[in-house]
Amino acid sequence: MITDKNKLLRAIGDIDDKYITEILSEDAGGKQNVVKVPFGQRPIIRNMKYYLPAAAALLIVVACIKSGVFSGFGGASSSGTSADTAAPQAAYEASPAAADNYCDSAAEIDYDAKESEGMTSAETSQGSVEQGSVNYVGPTLSEAEADMINPFIDCRNLREAEEIAGFEFNVPEDLEPDLQAVYRAIDGKLIEVIYFDGDEEIYRIRKGTDRDVSGDYNDYSVSMCVDSAAWAAELKGYKDGLTNCAVWTDEDGFGYSLTTEAAPIKTDRVIEIIDLLMQ
Amino acid sequence: MEDSAIIELFFARSEEAIKETASKYGRMLKSVALRILRNMEDAEEAVSDTYMKTWNSIPPTRPNVFSAFLTKITRNISLDMLDKEHAEKRGAGEIPALLDELEECIADNRIPVPGEGMELREILNAFLEGEKPEARKIFVRRYFFGSEVKEIAQVYGLGESKVKMTLARSRERLKKCLEEEGVTV
Structure with missing residues (x-):
């Protein structure tokens, strides 16, 4: 007799092994696939905010072309009326083009993935042996499913993250006294600290075993190299004096990054942060 | 090492069994415990207890799926630990x-x-x-x-x-x- 929710929770602990191995196998497969696109969910999520407006803009342009708005500068008022009525149909007709555009974007992401494949396949061939032997009988993951696996482990503090990652990350405790820090790690590969102001993410810093751990594939218009006695970083953004992404390495081969989710950070502050991290 | 070989080590009462289990599944089990306990020390304790319980269970038990067998033990131990006062004070995670x-x-x-x-x-x-x-x-x-x-x-x-x-x-x-x-x- 179940008398409370605790017993139901306990009973769930006795479910058939195949449902447990289904998840364990998924996570094991995910490790192999996630490293194929290093820290790979964020680029897709990030770039979606550019792809979707771009696709919408393309639809509008195609609708305008089809309705004759761009056919000449005369008769603007009648063209405008025509565009209004033709837009839904044009948008419908234009959808394959939009789809092609999206596929191109996806192909870019895939290309990025393939760039890193050589490196990661060597790592997975070494690291996946133990996971691969999980005695799993069931449906295999599609590549798309596997790419969605999240390898991050939430941690309570930096020490836990360091333990999971297997290396140290010198993040001063007072780096951002007014922000809340969230710590995460990928087993043997990466430490991430995300700074929030309330619900808003301000920026995140990473240290990992790859040279570029940013996971940021945006094409920035401004790029500069900053050297100091102890480090050299590439800072990228869309405006002079403001940085969206910084990437650098240390002499031991670890990669570091600082990325912003929303507003960029003043470049001077980014340099200051890098200095503090590399002390 | 294959799971079947590790299980044989348990049957042979070889302490290598625990070493091999820890080597192969230690991190995975710690991750399971961490999700429940949200505390590294408690999670490590839960994993250690998992090895002990596994040692006491095999033999006579011969698990069909060793990874699931271990995961269930870790989960149960972690839930047991939540019943302890000190774990509750630290927060019971999810x-x-x-x-x-x-x-x-x-x-x-x-x-x-x-x-x-x-x-x-x-x-x-x-x-x-x-x-x-x-x-x-x-x-x-x-x-x-x-x-x-x-x-x-x-x-x-x-x-x-x-x-x-x-x-x-x-x-x-x-x-x-x-x-x-x-x-x-």
């Missing part, structure tokens, strides 16, 4: 939230189940078998592994609201399933 959610399945908080625990296990397995793969995996991640909704959403590339909705519908189906199998709510 467990209070899980319990609140599961309460929906048992309505008035008292479900008479015919038979013993084995029958409930069969009901749960039948319920999981009937779930679509995505809903089943989300359910198991949430209520077996104790993963946060946010984490599950990230794993499957879904929105948190979608995960919450999927879980709510699963709980509703589980409730019906319990009722249909003679569980009076």
Whole structure:
């Protein structure tokens, strides 16, 4: 007799092994696939905010072309009326083009993935042996499913993250006294600290075993190299004096990054942060 | 080392069995414990206790799926640890939230189940078998592994609201399933 929710929770602990191995196998497969696109969910999520407006803009342009708005500068008022009525149909007709555009974007992401494949396949061939032997009988993951696996482990503090990652990350405790820090790690590969102001993410810093751990594939218009006695970083953004992404390495081969989710950070502050991290 | 070979080491009462188990599954088990306990020291203790319990269980038990066998032990030990006062003081991770959610399945908080625990296990397995793969995996991640909704959403590339909705519908189906199998709510 179940008398409370605790017993139901306990009973769930006795479910058939195949449902447990289904998840364990998924996570094991995910490790192999996630490293194929290093820290790979964020680029897709990030770039979606550019792809979707771009696709919408393309639809509008195609609708305008089809309705004759761009056919000449005369008769603007009648063209405008025509565009209004033709837009839904044009948008419908234009959808394959939009789809092609999206596929191109996806192909870019895939290309990025393939760039890193050589490196990661060597790592997975070494690291996946133990996971691969999980005695799993069931449906295999599609590549798309596997790419969605999240390898991050939430941690309570930096020490836990360091333990999971297997290396140290010198993040001063007072780096951002007014922000809340969230710590995460990928087993043997990466430490991430995300700074929030309330619900808003301000920026995140990473240290990992790859040279570029940013996971940021945006094409920035401004790029500069900053050297100091102890480090050299590439800072990228869309405006002079403001940085969206910084990437650098240390002499031991670890990669570091600082990325912003929303507003960029003043470049001077980014340099200051890098200095503090590399002390 | 293959699971079967590790199990043979347990049968031979070789301490290498624990060493090999730790080497192969230590991190995975710590991750399972961490999700429940949210405390590294407690998680390490849970994993150590898992090795001890496994040592005491094999022989005579011969697990069919060693990884699942270990995971279940770690989960149970972690839940036991939450009952201890010091663990509760540190916070019980996702467990209070899980319990609140599961309460929906048992309505008035008292479900008479015919038979013993084995029958409930069969009901749960039948319920999981009937779930679509995505809903089943989300359910198991949430209520077996104790993963946060946010984490599950990230794993499957879904929105948190979608995960919450999927879980709510699963709980509703589980409730019906319990009722249909003679569980009076």
